[in-house]
Amino acid sequence: MLIGIDLGGMSIKGGLINEDGKIIIKKSLPTGAWRKPEEIILDIARVIDMLKKESEEKIEIVGVGVPGIVSHNNAFLEKCANINLEQIDLKKELEQLIGIETYVDNDANVAAIAEYEIGALKDYNSAILITLGTGVGGGIIIDGNVVRGSHGAGAEIGHMVVGENFYDCNCGRNGCLETFSSATGIGKYTEKLLKESDEDSILRNYEKITTKNIFDASKIGDKLAKNAVDRFIKYLSIGVVNFINIFDPEAIAFGGGVSHAGQYLIDLLNDEIKKSLYSKDVEIAKIMLAKLQNDAGIVGAAFMAKKL
Ligand SMILES: [Zn+2]
Structure with a gap:
């Protein structure tokens, strides 16, 4: 089982997803884009935790799509458009909070991957x-x-x-x-x-x-x-x-x-x-x-x- 998070300016949307790309259940919380970074990160972890509780199987991996630039092998968030998150090792922060291997990527790349895996491409x-x-x-x-x-x-x-x-x-x-x-x-x-x-x-x-x-x-x-x-x-x-x-x-x-x-x-x-x-x-x-x-x-x- 996989967890995917779509971090947007308005909401932190997440889904529990099976190997075929089917969304089993969705959860979300408001982003509160101008709050302190640690509060936003804590709520991302909360959404992941809510989804984890819904899964009977082990969560293999977590992916987070963000509207920003991500460097250092899908770990470090350099900057984010319209959300108060920058210069943060988001992979490390989230892994410490949830204990599951996590990767971060730009939301445009993530959309392309979705089309490539299960969509038009x-x-x-x-x-x-x-x-x-x-x-x-x-x-x-x-x-x-x-x-x-x-x-x-x-x-x-x-x-x-x-x-x-x-x-x-x-x-x-x-x-x-x-x-x-x-x-x-x-x-x-x-x-x-x-x-x-x-x-x-x-x-x-x-x-x-x-x-x-x-x-x-x-x-x-x-x-x-x-x-x-x-x-x-x-x-x-x-x-x-x-x-x-x-x-x-x-x-x-x-x-x-x-x-x-x-x-x-x-x-x-x-x-x-x-x-x-x-x-x-x-x-x-x-x-x-x-x-x-x-x-x-x-x-x-x-x-x-x-x-x-
Ligand atoms: Zn331009």
């Missing part, structure tokens, strides 16, 4: 998951191994520079993929188009425009929305072709909120990618939608630890 050996949400994240798995880099700071997919943009990225650079091809990126660009032109668009009827509104409007031929979607696809395609040129994976899956645009997104992306391939005569990665939803963090964390 399960039939492939080398594959990439790209999540298109508020930002752009993801994980790279080559021949079964997660590409984490030497210091745990690798595979920051969203911060690959793919062009020049009209606003800077949170990371301080200009032109990062996530400033073009995330919900935030397409939202900002659509607002700019609406403000700077008088072009007719059904998007003018909405008080607050969502990514879904933009993609839906584009699907039914709204020119302004199509313009925004085309730009989103153009830069995403630059990023994807970079990945194909460097890694030549078997498959690339897309998850995150924006991926709810579904096959429409995949078809547009496939058309754009074909235009700019370097190795035009060679078979390329299959482009597909990710499969797993909210529980991917829990399942992926457990499998991450098991795979190490």
Whole structure:
């Protein structure tokens, strides 16, 4: 039996998971992200303990997915986005509290592992998951191994520079993929188009425009929305072709909120990618939608630890 923990800004979610990736039971506690680190860690241990009590079998291993950079062989939490945890040997702290072997990883890697083990990428050996949400994240798995880099700071997919943009990225650079091809990126660009032109668009009827509104409007031929979607696809395609040129994976899956645009997104992306391939005569990665939803963090964390 395995335990997977998905540490988020709002809650510490955990699950007792069997070898097939089935969640037997889930437990959670609020994160209280700005509390003292020791209080947050104690509550992570509490969730693990609640799950452990539910298991009749021995817990083999615990995996924790965190929104941050993890180094030193899945042990040391360098820093965390929006949670008051940094410079902590989280593996050691948790092992001391719960007495079970524990590993920690970045949540994007964990999501990729979940897709790789039981989701859309399960039939492939080398594959990439790209999540298109508020930002752009993801994980790279080559021949079964997660590409984490030497210091745990690798595979920051969203911060690959793919062009020049009209606003800077949170990371301080200009032109990062996530400033073009995330919900935030397409939202900002659509607002700019609406403000700077008088072009007719059904998007003018909405008080607050969502990514879904933009993609839906584009699907039914709204020119302004199509313009925004085309730009989103153009830069995403630059990023994807970079990945194909460097890694030549078997498959690339897309998850995150924006991926709810579904096959429409995949078809547009496939058309754009074909235009700019370097190795035009060679078979390329299959482009597909990710499969797993909210529980991917829990399942992926457990499998991450098991795979190490
Ligand atoms: Zn950036």
